[in-house]
Amino acid sequence: MTTRARPRPVLSRWDMPHWMPDSSQTLPARCGEDFTAIRVPADLARPALTALGPRTGPVLANKTTRTWHFLLPSDSILPADWPHGVRVMPKGRSIGIPPLTTTGGLDVHWAVPPGQGSTSPADLHRVLRDPRLLTARAAPAPAEPPAAATAPVRAAAPAQPRPLTSAQLRVGQLLLTGASDAQIAEELGLPVGIVRRHLTSIGRRFGAPTAARRATALLAGGHVSPPPVSMLAPDLAETDLAVLRVLAGLTTEDDLPEDLRPTGLFLDRVDELRERCGARSDPHLIALVAFWELLPNLIAPAAASGKEQLP
Known part of the structure; x- marks a missing residue:
């Protein structure tokens, strides 16, 4: 099933959380006070975002550091056993918050801007624990894998693979x-x-x-x-x-x-x-x-x- 891009709603300043900068500059905000930030390596974050779909709240991305931050409500009750590489940012740690219009570039920008919803900690935890999304933890391939097997890619190509466009x-x-x-x-x-x-x-x-x-x-x-x-x-x-x-x-x-x-x-x-x-x-x-x-x-x-x- 093809994932459709969600239309970006027209948001007013009143729809924005209080920690959004009211300027054209990226400004710091404190984790644990204004929000709970979950740092995720980029290779895991993108498929996790796709899997979450419309249930996703604000998400920051940074191509330079190759890290994303899922911003959850500050009073979120978090699971304890996050996968390796995923980190709950310490309370008081500052991260940069860009303007709403910053949705691309190499530095910090919005992968999902605020105002579209809220990420469930349980959903994010479940998606990140999915072995299909893990870079270094996938299980060996079964003896007879299905066409869409999720085991690590092996050097030998599958027999008669479907041609790419x-x-x-x-x-x-x-x-x-x-x-x-x-x-x-x-x-x-x-x-x-x-x-x-x-x-x-x-x-x-x-x-x-x-x-x-x-x-x-x-x-x-x-x-x-x-x-x-x-x-x-x-x-x-x-x-x-x-x-x-x-x-x-x-x-x-x-x-x-x-x-x-x-x-x-x-x-x-x-x-x-x-x-x-x-x-x-x-x-x-x-x-x-x-x-x-x-x-x-x-x-x-x-x-x-x-x-x-x-x-």
């Missing part, structure tokens, strides 16, 4: 270059919502809920080739390769060293690898690894030989 292929190719949703939309002359719909369709097709796993599915299935780069591959330790395998969905967090199993430390290591490799995003990092042939069988033979071409 030409639009999905072009969106996927640009995803591997590190382009944002907005940049892909501008390059292809499409609305951002259509680009996100294509990315969601790719994820559902291959059981790949995160951007990095979509890159793996596109490459391992031979659907697109990694963009060529002139930079030589950096020297990576075995621990670095283990982190990359987990990020790509080729293995689970059980294959990580114990000191990296807390998701926060794992994400810090991913950030370091992105900087060392010159990657603009997690999918771009996966594409670079494929181009450098650092992980065996990450890229399909047809794509590696250049025989697979975009229509």
Whole structure:
């Protein structure tokens, strides 16, 4: 079922919570006093937002830090066992609140502006605990997975996969270059919502809920080739390769060293690898690894030989 974008209502100042800035600047507000903020890694936040649908209240996103904040009422009764990487922000911690009109960009902006509803702590907790949304906790694939299996993407492509549309292929190719949703939309002359719909369709097709796993599915299935780069591959330790395998969905967090199993430390290591490799995003990092042939069988033979071409 296709998720329809919710129309944005016309809101007056009286509809806004008291902590919204009455200016054109991003201003600080205190967690635990004005609201309860749940920080979620971007790779989990976007599919969680889709799963919550119209039940979602205010949500902040930041592409630079790759973190989102779901803002709940300050008197919310919260579950205790949030997944690794998800954090209830401490009381008194300040976070930036942008103006209502700030709905895009690299820095903090509204993924869902206030005034449209309130997020249920129980619903958010349930969605974030869904194993299909977890980057480093998915279970191994069953012996005979269904077509829309949600186990980690493996290097070998499914037998006779359904072909992607030409639009999905072009969106996927640009995803591997590190382009944002907005940049892909501008390059292809499409609305951002259509680009996100294509990315969601790719994820559902291959059981790949995160951007990095979509890159793996596109490459391992031979659907697109990694963009060529002139930079030589950096020297990576075995621990670095283990982190990359987990990020790509080729293995689970059980294959990580114990000191990296807390998701926060794992994400810090991913950030370091992105900087060392010159990657603009997690999918771009996966594409670079494929181009450098650092992980065996990450890229399909047809794509590696250049025989697979975009229509």
